Amino acid sequence: SKGGLSSIDDVDPSNAYDDADTFAVVGICLEVTNWSLGELMENFGDFFVVWAVEVGYDKMLLAMANNLHDFLDNLNFMHYFINQCSFHSEMRGPNFKCIQIDEETLQLQYISRRRGLNALVLGLVYRAARVLYNIEITIGITTVTEYARDTATDIHTIYKIKLDTAPPHSSTTEHFSKSKKKDHSLIESANFPVKLRDFNQIFPCHICFDRDLIIEHVGSFLLNEYNLGDRKGMRLK
Structure with a gap:
């Protein structure tokens, strides 16, 4: 009965829970696993992609883009669709922008007003690259900057994503970045x-x-x- 839930049946998938309720459950998970908050959120991000594919969202995710760069750039549209069309939620979603540094390096910018979620993106992107595009990557946080607004604080996280081309992976750039050569x-x-x-x-x-x-x-x-x-x-x- 911790976190106000007696069983998984008490969870309403269509409900947007308050962050206080969500992190109450996160706190319980931290007690059970003895992980740090960053480790827990990264592993949950990894799990969430696998879960989404298993329950049938793979078609929608694969239809978003043909490569990881475009997929990350389209996450804003996906969040809008989910919030406004599927769940009719007024929750303010995050903002993503992906910049191609070269054919094997991407920079992902993530802006959110919700604290503690930037590690979640690490697991989400890593698993999405493997499950959706069959490529291996490394991803890490470069900088985290906070900007105070009138009513809230924007947390701006920058990630560096590298395509792993070393054996045994030998991932190609076809499903990672945009090709510079256009016919x-x-x-x-x-x-x-x-x-x-x-x-x-x-x-x-x-x-x-x-x-x-x-x-x-x-x-x-x-x-x-x-x-x-x-x-x-x-x-x-």
């Missing part, structure tokens, strides 16, 4: 017909609507995941 031959071709069916496959999460906010078509992922095939002409509110 525009197809795009610049005068004849580049794209059928709607192909467009929906290329952009599985897109939504196309007209001036009256009537949905014209959506990507294949949204079409199948949310059974939208029979809901043509639906208006965006």
